[in-house]
Amino acid sequence: MKENIGKVVKVSGPLVVAEDIPNAKMYEMVYVSDKKLFGEIIEIKGNNASIQVYEDTSGVGPGDPVYSTGMPLSVELGPGLIGSIYDGVQRPLDVLKEKYGDFIVRGSYEPALSRKKKWHFVPLTKKGSNVVSGDPVGYVQETVAIKHYILIPIGLEGEIDFIADEGDYTVEDIVAKVKTNGGEREVRMYQKWPVRIGRPYAKRLPPNEPLITGQRVIDAFFPIAKGGTACVPGPFGSGKTVIQHQLSKWSDADIIIFIGCGERGNEMTDVLMEFPELTDPRTGRPLMERTILIANTSNMPVAAREASVFTGITMGEYFRDMGYTVALMADSTSRWAEAMREMSGRLEEMPGEEGYPAYLASRISSFYERAGRVIVLGNGKKESALSVIGAVSPPGGDLSDPVVQATLRTVRVFWSLDAQLAYARHFPSIHWLRSYSLYADSLKDFYTSRLGKEWAEMRKEFMKILRREAELQEMVRLVGIDALSPSDRLIMEVARSIREDFLQQNAFMEEDTYTSLEKQKRMMRLIHLFYVYAQDALKRGVSLDKIVDLPVRVDISRSKLIPEDNLEKFDEIEKKLKESFEALVSEVQNG
Numbered sequence: 003m004k005e006n007i008g009k010v011v012k013v014s015g016p017l018v019v020a021e022d023i024p025n026a027k028m029y030e031m032v033y034v035s036d037k038k039l040f041g042e043i044i045e046i047k048g049n050n051a052s053i054q055v056y057e058d059t060s061g062v063g064p065g066d067p068v069y070s071t072g073m074p075l076s077v078e079l080g081p082g083l084i085g086s087i088y089d090g091v092q093r094p095l096d097v098l099k100e101k102y103g104d105f106i107v108r109g110s111y112e113p114a115l116s117r118k119k120k121w122h123f124v125p126l127t128k129k130g131s132n133v134v135s136g137d138p139v140g141y142v143q144e145t146v147a148i149k150h151y152i153l154i155p156i157g158l159e160g161e162i163d164f165i166a167d168e169g170d171y172t173v174e175d176i177v178a179k180v181k182t183n184g185g186e187r188e189v190r191m192y193q194k195w196p197v198r199i200g201r202p203y204a205k206r207l208p209p210n211e212p213l214i215t216g217q218r219v220i221d222a223f224f225p226i227a228k229g230g231t232a233c234v235p236g237p238f239g240s241g242k243t244v245i246q247h248q249l250s251k252w253s254d255a256d257i258i259i260f261i262g263c264g265e266r267g268n269e270m271t272d273v274l275m276e277f278p279e280l281t282d283p284r285t286g287r288p289l290m291e292r293t294i295l296i297a298n299t300s301n302m303p304v305a306a307r308e309a310s311v312f313t314g315i316t317m318g319e320y321f322r323d324m325g326y327t328v329a330l331m332a333d334s335t336s337r338w339a340e341a342m343r344e345m346s347g348r349l350e351e352m353p354g355e356e357g358y359p360a361y362l363a364s365r366i367s368s369f370y371e372r373a374g375r376v377i378v379l380g381n382g383k384k385e386s387a388l389s390v391i392g393a394v395s396p397p398g399g400d401l402s403d404p405v406v407q408a409t410l411r412t413v414r415v416f417w418s419l420d421a422q423l424a425y426a427r428h429f430p431s432i433h434w435l436r437s438y439s440l441y442a443d444s445l446k447d448f449y450t451s452r453l454g455k456e457w458a459e460m461r462k463e464f465m466k467i468l469r470r471e472a473e474l475q476e477m478v479r480l481v482g483i484d485a486l487s488p489s490d491r492l493i494m495e496v497a498r499s500i501r502e503d504f505l506q507q508n509a510f511m512e513e514d515t516y517t518s519l520e521k522q523k524r525m526m527r528l529i530h531l532f533y534v535y536a537q538d539a540l541k542r543g544v545s546l547d548k549i550v551d552l553p554v555r556v557d558i559s560r561s562k563l564i565p566e567d568n569l570e571k572f573d574e575i576e577k578k579l580k581e582s583f584e585a586l587v588s589e590v591q592n593g
């Protein structure tokens with residue numbers, strides 16, 4: 003028997019047990035059988051190792067060889083990532099498709115980054131410079147939007163002994179050499195990193211800047227911080243896809259990573275088809291020029307879902323390390339959890355709640371914990387952030403589901419998509435009473451310094467009005483609308499205006515699809531002013547019906563269509579509001 007070969011003893015779906023793998027280590031990558039199926043060691047008991055195999059294991063049987071690699075499951079990081087579509091173990095689906103057609107042949111191999119393609123390298127350092135991990139030695143203009151910095155790999159520091167001239171190189175060419183204490187080391191344009199280990203950074207920063215999305219219900223009510231985490235459940239038809247697209251297009255992140263984590267075959271193809279068609283509103287060019295897609299094809303076993311989640315987050319950290327703001331979306335993490343459940347069952351582990359493994363929560367948080375706003379390694383002390391938004395799809399939309407609960411314990415924002423709101427065509431269907439953001443407090447200073455104290459005050463008041471509306475609705479159901487006092491009926495009117503004129507936002511309408519914070523504030527202020535004037539008018543004896551019928555309310559409801567470059571229009575409406583109420587009051591006083 004050769005040095006690095008073990009032997010299969012048992013096959014159970016994606017789980018293969020093998021014996022005698024020399025020096026087997028947890029999370030080591032191995033190749034199973036002569037088909038070279040890709041797998042990862044996930045349990046070691048004595049001489050036996052359990053391997054989670056990321057490809058169909060049919061035809062593999064006892065006695066087949068298992069080749070160890072001595073390497074943990076790793077990804078390749080370098081030019082060529084942007085715009086790529088990978089599977090969970092970073093095989094380039096677009097390249098494989100050209101080679102093999104729609105179905106990937108088992109054991110097929112193609113490097114994640116092309117070895118032939120030449121990139122135009124521009125040096126940023128000189129011979130004799132001292133460098134540390136994370137310092138850029140040069141860059142490649144990967145796409146119009148993205149400069150891909152070639153960083154000194156983690157763990158390396160010393161003096162630059164050689165730096166390549168500006169010119170065209172492949173990812174394997176040596177672009178720098180560093181004299182270190184341990185001898186000379188070569189730097190190529192790509193590096194490898196084990197997916198289960200978070201890439202280090204210099205310092206973690208508090209999450210006190212919002213990831214601005216231009217989506218009013220998010221920015222104003224349930225903001226996510228840069229480097230923050232959010233969870234969104236997605237009942238079918240609730241607008242989950244539209245939200246993900248909106249966030250990808252509009253959030254102020256430089257790089258988007260989308261992980262399609264083993265949805266049913268068709269759903270995944272939707273993403274694969276739709277994403278490449280999206281345009282980037284910043285550049286007018288394809289959004290793929292700053293996007294990486296990771297998709298599990300329907301013929302890959304469930305185990306690959308786990309790999310895709312960690313592959314994606316590692317790529318996110320890599321671009322974070324260059325100083326970019328990255329937004330990562332994973333859809334759906336419930337499918338990943340189901341894969342954990344299946345593997346755990348096959349390993350005959352003691353099941354936790356609903357058959358999920360006891361480590362479900364810790365594994366989920368080991369993913370979300372890699373989000374954050376940080377100062378990256380390197381002398382540049384760049385600040386950057388990796389934000390993570392995970393979709394969950396609990397069976398029957400039941401939020402008491404263990405995966406949802408485990409997720410909610412780690413993430414800090416919950417956007418509760420509501421099927422009934424979607425049915426009533428209220429989009430985005432983020433429910434204002436059931437959603438929350440635990441960043442609201444830490445972001446308050448940012449909003450106050452940019453938009454004044456008013457922002458937080460109006461936000462608080464609006465939430466209060468919406469909560470009050472829910473109580474009043476309950477009363478109306480019991481005793482009828484006529485039993486409400488005029489001031490309570492006013493609250494109902496204002497609440498409706500908040501919902502319809504502010505929270506509802508049409509992703510498909512040019513003027514409405516994105517709203518700047520400044521415009522959001524002006525819109526809120528119109529509704530707020532209306533409320534203040536109306537309360538006063540009621541006190542002075544104006545009838546509620548007259549208030550409700552004021553023509554200026556049409557202006558309020560249309561204010562979402564005011565173009566961003568014409569915000570003075572809000573001054574006019576505010577003036578009209580004031581005058582309308584003055585007229586009503588003087589009518590009462592004179593009449």
Ligand code: ADP
Nearest residue numbers: 238239240241242243244429430507508509510
């Ligand atoms: P899901 O992915 O949850 O099944 P989609 O995101 O495809 O649902 O949304 C279903 C439909 O709802 C869309 O085709 C669209 O017509 C409508 N919709 C969802 N969100 C919005 C929005 N923000 N603005 C306008 N229409 C929306």
